Amino acid sequence: MSLLADYRKHTEERAKLGVPPLPLTAKQVVDLVELLKADKIEEEEYLLDLLNNNVPAGVDDAAYVKAAFLNAIVHEDAHSHVIDRMDAVKILGKMLGGFNVGPLIDGLRNRNVAIAQESADQLKNTILVYADFEVIKELMEHGNLFAKEVIESWANAEWFYNKPEMDKEITLTVYKIPGETNTDDLSPASEAFTRADIPLHANSFLVNRMDKPLETMAELKKKGHPLAYVGDVVGTGSSRKSGINSVQWHMGKDIDGIPGKRTGGVVIGSIIAPIFFNTAEDSGCIPIQAPVDKLETGDVITVKPFDGVIEKDGEVVSEFKIEPNTLPDEMRAGGRVPLIIGKGLTAKAREALGMDAGDIFMTPDIPEDNGKGFTLAQKMVGKACGIEGIKPGTYCEPIATTVGSQDTTGPMTRDEVKDLAALSFGADMVMQSFCHTAAYPKPSDIELQHTLPEFWTSRKGFILRPGDGVIHSWLNRLCLPDTVGTGGDSHTRFPIGISFPAGSGLVAFAGVTGMLPLTMPESVLVRFSGEMQPGITLRDMVNAIPHQAIKDGLLTVAKAGKKNIFSGRVLEIEGLEQLKCEQAFELSDASAERSAAACTVYLDKEPIIEYLESNIVLIEELINQGYEDKATLQRRADKMKEWIKNPELLKADPDAEYAAVIEINMNKITEPILACPNDPDDVKTLTEIHEAGLKTEIDEVFVGSCMTNIGLFRANAEVLRGEGAVKAKLWICPPTKMDEKTLQEEGYYSVFGMAGARTEIPGCSLCMGNQASVAQNAYVFSTSTRNFDNRLGKGSQVYLGSAELAAVVALKGKLPTATEYAEIVADKIKPEMTDEIYKYLNFNKVSKEELEAMVG
Ligand code: SF4
Known part of the structure; x- marks a missing residue:
C-alpha cells in the first residue's frame, strides 16, 4: 500500500479511538518527500499539511529527513512544485530547534538576500540553539549583518515579546474531581505503555476514578469554553508528566506545527502536589492553589490571575496568590522550561553585544534574610549553586549531578530530549533503567528496550538492561555525597545528597543542561532518639513519621481540608547517623508518600565511605562487562575516589529553621x-x-x-x-x-x-x-x-x-x-x-x- 493509502487507513483507525494519527516516522517522511518532489503531485494540500503539521520537531529522525529535504530545496539541490525556497525556510523555522538550526544558519550566508533575511527572521524566534549560538556569534563577528540581526533580536528578547502576554481574564468551565486525585488517576500505571502516545494515553484519563470522564468532558465543552481541572488535592503520588500531558490534551490548546501534543490548560486545587505543580509550570499549564469548595462541575468561571480571584456569576468565589511571582513570564514563554532556556539565550546575546543584563524578565522574589543558619538540604543546594546555602522561597538553579529515568517515563523523557533538540547530555551522570517493564514486557516495551539504549548512550548516558533491577537501587549507587539530582520517578530520593524528583520534561531539561530550576522549599525536621526496640524494623520507623505527625496535629488522614506538614517541603532526618546507606534509603524513599519535595538523611562518614568503596568496585565491573557509557561510568567512579580522599560532609547549622520539628522516641515504638x-x-x-x-x-x-x-x-x-x-x-x-x-x-x-x-x-x-x-x-x-x-x-x-x-x-x-x-x-x-x-x-x-x- 502507498504512503497515502496507509496513512489514511491509520488515520481512520485512530479516529475510531477518538485520537489523531501518530506523527510520521522517518521512513514515512522519506516517502512523503518523494511524493512532494514528483513532477505531478496529487493531493498537494494533504501532502503539505502532513509535512507542515505531522512531523515531530527537534532531533527526531523524522525531523532530520524533513530538515534535509527543506535544506536541499533552499540550496536548489531538490525541487518541489509546491514548496519554493522561501516556503522551505519558513517551514524550517517552525521546527523549534535541532536539525533545522544548521540549515537556517546556512541561510544567513545565502547570497539571495531574501533567503538570508527570512532565515534570520526564523532564527530570531528559535531558542533551542545551544552551541550553535557560538556559530552565529562568529558569523556576526565576521561581518554577517543577518547574524547580527539575530543576536540583537535575542538580546532584546523578541522571541519573548512576540508571544502574547498571559491572559488577564480566562473563562473556563469547571470539571471538578472531588477529594484527592493522584497521578495514577490521571495516567494509570496499567496504561503506561501508551504514555508516549499522548492522545491515546489521554483516553485512560480518570477512567478508574470518575464515571464516564471522556463523555462528561465532551458534554462540558459544549458550553464553548476550555475546561479547568479542579480538585481538593491534585497530583499526589508519582512524578509522571503523562498526568499533565493528559490534562493538557483534554483542556489545553494545539501547538502550531507540533503533532500529538498540546500546551496551556488551568489546574485549580486547594492543594497541588509540588512535583505536579512544577510539571504544570514547565509545560505551560497554569497551576492555581485556591480554595475550591464553591466550585462545582459545570460552573462557568472567570479566572483573573493578576487579581488573584476566581469569579462565578460576577461574584468572587475564591482568592489566591499567583505563585511563583514569575508565572506570567513563564506562561508567556510557553512554560518555565522555555523561559529558562530563552532567558539564558538572551543573557548570552546581551553579553556578546556588550549590553548590561537589562530588566526584560520578572525577577523571582527573594525572601528576607532572617540571619538564621541553614538546614542540611539548604546547604546541599547552596553548594550546588556555589554558595553557602539557599533560604526557603529563593529561586535557584543548582547543578544537577545525577539524573535518573525509568522505562515507563523514559519514552517521554526521550521525546522531551528530542523536543529540546539536544544531541548530548550536559549532566555528569544520566541513567536509564528498565525496571518497570522487565517482567512481562508488551511489544511496545520490547521495542523501547531495543531502541532506547542507542539514544541514551549516543548522548553519553548510562543505560541498564532489563532484569538488572529497580532504578533507585542502582541510581543510589551512583550518587555523590552532598550533591543535587533529580529523576523521572517520584521515588528518586537519594540516601546521600538530595534529589528533587520531577516529571519527564524537567528530567530531560536537567539531563540536557545539567541544571535544575528550583524554588527552595522549607524543611521539616524529624529527629529520632532512643534505641530501636527488639522486633522493630526500619519500616516501622518509616511509618512512625506520619504516625507521630498525626499525633502532633501536623497531618490528617481525611482528604477534605487535609493537613499535611510534609507536602512540598523537604523532610530532613536526624538521629540515625549510623544507618547504612541502603537503610537510609528506606526513609528517604518513603518521603514520596508524604508528598515531600525531597529528603535528606544525615549520616556519619563511615557508612558513606563504606557505600562508595563498594560502589566504585561495582561501577568498574560494569565497565568490564560492557555497560555504556564507559567514560561516564569511569568519571563517576573517579569522583567517588576523589571524595573518599577528603571525606567532608555538610551538616545543618544548630540555629537552622524548620517549618516543624517532629520528635520520635524509638524507645516508645514497641510494635509494628x-x-x-x-x-x-x-x-x-x-x-x-x-x-x-x-x-x-x-x-x-x-x-x-x-x-x-x-x-x-x-x-x-x-x-x-x-x-x-x-x-x-x-x-x-x-x-x-x-x-x-x-x-x-x-x-x-x-x-x-x-x-x-x-x-x-x-x-x-x-x-x-x-x-x-x-x-x-x-x-x-x-x-x-x-x-x-x-x-x-x-x-x-x-x-x-x-x-x-x-x-x-x-x-x-x-x-x-x-x-x-x-x-x-x-x-x-x-x-x-x-x-x-x-x-x-x-x-x-x-x-x-x-x-x-x-x-x-
Ligand atoms: S519499586 Fe520503586 S521504582 Fe518501582 S514502581 Fe515501585 S516505587 Fe516505583
Whole structure:
C-alpha cells in the first residue's frame, strides 16, 4: 500500500479511538518527500499539511529527513512544485530547534538576500540553539549583518515579546474531581505503555476514578469554553508528566506545527502536589492553589490571575496568590522550561553585544534574610549553586549531578530530549533503567528496550538492561555525597545528597543542561532518639513519621481540608547517623508518600565511605562487562575516589529553621506500624488495627520494590524457614540481580521455594501494577512503597509494612496481634543472627569471580 493509502487507513483507525494519527516516522517522511518532489503531485494540500503539521520537531529522525529535504530545496539541490525556497525556510523555522538550526544558519550566508533575511527572521524566534549560538556569534563577528540581526533580536528578547502576554481574564468551565486525585488517576500505571502516545494515553484519563470522564468532558465543552481541572488535592503520588500531558490534551490548546501534543490548560486545587505543580509550570499549564469548595462541575468561571480571584456569576468565589511571582513570564514563554532556556539565550546575546543584563524578565522574589543558619538540604543546594546555602522561597538553579529515568517515563523523557533538540547530555551522570517493564514486557516495551539504549548512550548516558533491577537501587549507587539530582520517578530520593524528583520534561531539561530550576522549599525536621526496640524494623520507623505527625496535629488522614506538614517541603532526618546507606534509603524513599519535595538523611562518614568503596568496585565491573557509557561510568567512579580522599560532609547549622520539628522516641515504638488500606498516611499499630476492627485476613503478600534490600529478604526467609507452605499467596521480587544471585547462592531461594512463593525477576513487579498483579479485590500485605487504589491490582486493599511482618502474615494468612508477631520474630531472628542477616552488598569484599557472576 502507498504512503497515502496507509496513512489514511491509520488515520481512520485512530479516529475510531477518538485520537489523531501518530506523527510520521522517518521512513514515512522519506516517502512523503518523494511524493512532494514528483513532477505531478496529487493531493498537494494533504501532502503539505502532513509535512507542515505531522512531523515531530527537534532531533527526531523524522525531523532530520524533513530538515534535509527543506535544506536541499533552499540550496536548489531538490525541487518541489509546491514548496519554493522561501516556503522551505519558513517551514524550517517552525521546527523549534535541532536539525533545522544548521540549515537556517546556512541561510544567513545565502547570497539571495531574501533567503538570508527570512532565515534570520526564523532564527530570531528559535531558542533551542545551544552551541550553535557560538556559530552565529562568529558569523556576526565576521561581518554577517543577518547574524547580527539575530543576536540583537535575542538580546532584546523578541522571541519573548512576540508571544502574547498571559491572559488577564480566562473563562473556563469547571470539571471538578472531588477529594484527592493522584497521578495514577490521571495516567494509570496499567496504561503506561501508551504514555508516549499522548492522545491515546489521554483516553485512560480518570477512567478508574470518575464515571464516564471522556463523555462528561465532551458534554462540558459544549458550553464553548476550555475546561479547568479542579480538585481538593491534585497530583499526589508519582512524578509522571503523562498526568499533565493528559490534562493538557483534554483542556489545553494545539501547538502550531507540533503533532500529538498540546500546551496551556488551568489546574485549580486547594492543594497541588509540588512535583505536579512544577510539571504544570514547565509545560505551560497554569497551576492555581485556591480554595475550591464553591466550585462545582459545570460552573462557568472567570479566572483573573493578576487579581488573584476566581469569579462565578460576577461574584468572587475564591482568592489566591499567583505563585511563583514569575508565572506570567513563564506562561508567556510557553512554560518555565522555555523561559529558562530563552532567558539564558538572551543573557548570552546581551553579553556578546556588550549590553548590561537589562530588566526584560520578572525577577523571582527573594525572601528576607532572617540571619538564621541553614538546614542540611539548604546547604546541599547552596553548594550546588556555589554558595553557602539557599533560604526557603529563593529561586535557584543548582547543578544537577545525577539524573535518573525509568522505562515507563523514559519514552517521554526521550521525546522531551528530542523536543529540546539536544544531541548530548550536559549532566555528569544520566541513567536509564528498565525496571518497570522487565517482567512481562508488551511489544511496545520490547521495542523501547531495543531502541532506547542507542539514544541514551549516543548522548553519553548510562543505560541498564532489563532484569538488572529497580532504578533507585542502582541510581543510589551512583550518587555523590552532598550533591543535587533529580529523576523521572517520584521515588528518586537519594540516601546521600538530595534529589528533587520531577516529571519527564524537567528530567530531560536537567539531563540536557545539567541544571535544575528550583524554588527552595522549607524543611521539616524529624529527629529520632532512643534505641530501636527488639522486633522493630526500619519500616516501622518509616511509618512512625506520619504516625507521630498525626499525633502532633501536623497531618490528617481525611482528604477534605487535609493537613499535611510534609507536602512540598523537604523532610530532613536526624538521629540515625549510623544507618547504612541502603537503610537510609528506606526513609528517604518513603518521603514520596508524604508528598515531600525531597529528603535528606544525615549520616556519619563511615557508612558513606563504606557505600562508595563498594560502589566504585561495582561501577568498574560494569565497565568490564560492557555497560555504556564507559567514560561516564569511569568519571563517576573517579569522583567517588576523589571524595573518599577528603571525606567532608555538610551538616545543618544548630540555629537552622524548620517549618516543624517532629520528635520520635524509638524507645516508645514497641510494635509494628502499618499503613492501612488504601492510604499511605493512614498509619496504625497492629494493636490499633485490631481494635479498630479492620479486616485482617490477607490473601496475598508481596515482598519487593525499591523499599527492600538484601537484608530484608534474608530476614523474611529466616521467619519462613522450616514452616512449610505459607497460607497467603507469597510473591518475592528482589530489587536487583545482585540481590537475587546472592540470595540464591546463600540458599534463601530454597526457603522461598519450600514456602511456595512465586519469585519474580528483579524489578518493580507488583509495586508498579502494570505487569503481574494481585487478584481482583484481594486483601494484600506489601513491603512496597504505596497503596493507592488499584495500584497492585484492581480493587486491591493493601497494608504496607516490613518484610519481617510480611513473613508472619504469609504464614498465618492474616495480620498477627502485636504479641504473636513479637514472639515469632524473637524466636526466628535471634540477636546473634542479625549481623549476618542485615549484611549489605559490599562488592569490594567479594572475590573477582563472585563479582563477575553477580553483575554478569
Ligand atoms: S519499586 Fe515501585 S516505587 Fe520503586 S521504582 Fe518501582 S514502581 Fe516505583
